[in-house]
Amino acid sequence: MKIPIIYNIRSLKERPVSTLTTAAGMSLVVAVFVAMMALASGFHAALVKSGSPDNVLVLRKGANAEMYSGITRSTANTIAGMPFVARGADNQPLTSPEVFVVIGLNRLTGGLANLVVRGVSPRAMQVRRGIEIIDGRELRPGASEILVGEKIIDRFANTGIGETLSFGGRDWTVVGHFSAGGSAFESEIWAENEQVMPVFRGEVFQSVTFRMADPSSFDGIKQTLEDDPRLFLDVFRESEFYQNQSVILTQILNFIAVFIAGVMAIGAVFGAINTMYAAVASRAPEIAVLLTLGFKPGHVRSSFLIEAVFIALLGGILGCILALPINGLVTSTTNWNSFSEVAFAFRVTPNLLVSGLVFAVAMGFIGGFFPALKASRQPVVVALREA
């Protein structure tokens, strides 16, 4: 990098229109790229946050998802009695046998959406950290009451406190709203398991979640439970279970992000190629002078490459600024594992912004490569005659 960068920066300032239009093209690509990656990252984060590494989720063997699982009351009791289950202050096991059903509710914006109704044990809030009643109160045992996740409130009717939702042939009074640190639970409706069980499924839970007394002994716990033929269970660390649910969709979203941004990038790269070829052509005499002064073709090549990358970086920064406002914006998608809706916030992370800048730099590099090569191969004496 012998040729000073100030030469490139000033040259770019000399042609603000072409510099800015080229950068603007790239900024759109970067904005779309970052926005779509933020979608994937938001979805992933919502599901990852749902599970705690201290908790174990138990399903019937082979069920894979709560939806298809069934666990009897006696199995749930057996699990609760195991020594590796953590106990609360009252020395009762921290376990929540749960009923999991999916119901259809009308969105405020129209259309039916599937929502998860989770029948939880009174201890669910202790088993899972980060669940917080933000409005109203907790469920009263034995009552036909529900708690509504924060992300649902604004998007479905009759979810205000004191209002009534009808499902499973019964009316349920909304007594509270809860948050769950942005996790997928915020897209669920919670009721007491003993209330939900009879109206939907009969005498069976879908899952048992319990807190481990010693989280580092997960492998042993898993083996103990899975190897017991009477129980017939699959055992997951809760965090891994939810993370796995997000993997496929996150990968698909990431792929779409790269694909769409990639297609758009072709246009932006051609813009950069054009701009840089024009710059090289109009500055042929300057290049000739630099070579005459003893700069090597490689110096000239890097100089023009840096110039292209600089335009791209400008575009990248603009693109990141464009994409930033979507951070925190809530959207929803279907969680394919439960065929129910999960709402989550776009998540523009610092890492994503860096990826956006790297993407931009790559565009600049590709766009600047051949023009820079041309600049360095300029026959000096011909260009000197043009001066």
Added chain:
Amino acid sequence: MPLVEIKDLAKVFYRDSQRIPVFDGVNLEMEQGEFLSLMGPSGSGKSTLLHLLAGLDKPTAGRIVVGGADVTGMKRRQLAAWRAHHIGFVFQFYNLLPVLNAYQNVELPLLLTELTGRERREHVMTALGVVGLSDRAEHYPRQLSGGQEQRVGIARAIVSDPTILLADEPTGDLDAKSADEILTLLQRLNEEFNKTILMVTHDAHAAERAHAVMHLDKGVLSR
């Protein structure tokens, strides 16, 4: 041993299938500290000779030796490094980089050396002082007159203390007064700093400022 030795130099350009011979069998010797001017009709190959001497182009035949180094035998990359050390080039149209100020233009050749920032600063200010433009360091080319631009061009050519100064019609684009100043400056560089100079010019008066006048015509170089 002379500083510059040109032996049986020939140059032929090829455009499409057309053969354009410029000269053949040109010989020239220059001593250290000599100031020569080169005249000749347009198209006679004066610029071509300077370009070959600077290693910017390859001759068709013949040899150029500068300070004991065979220029004609060097590769393109070697030539760049050699040029940075040994050649100072002054152009008819100054060829300053318009986006850099006088100081930055003059500093360019020093960026190829190992000098520290402080040392570069000293060299640049010395060169600008020699051409009488110490107070114009921060000025951009478009803020300077033609004569001043050419003086910056000369400062850039001498800042790395090259072996030989090549000037291609350095006064060709200047009014009489500015031209005279430039010629006086070149003369001073030759007399005071013992610079070896080869200057192409169309102006007979300008040519006379040198120790000797060479003529290139129809491929023949004569003293």
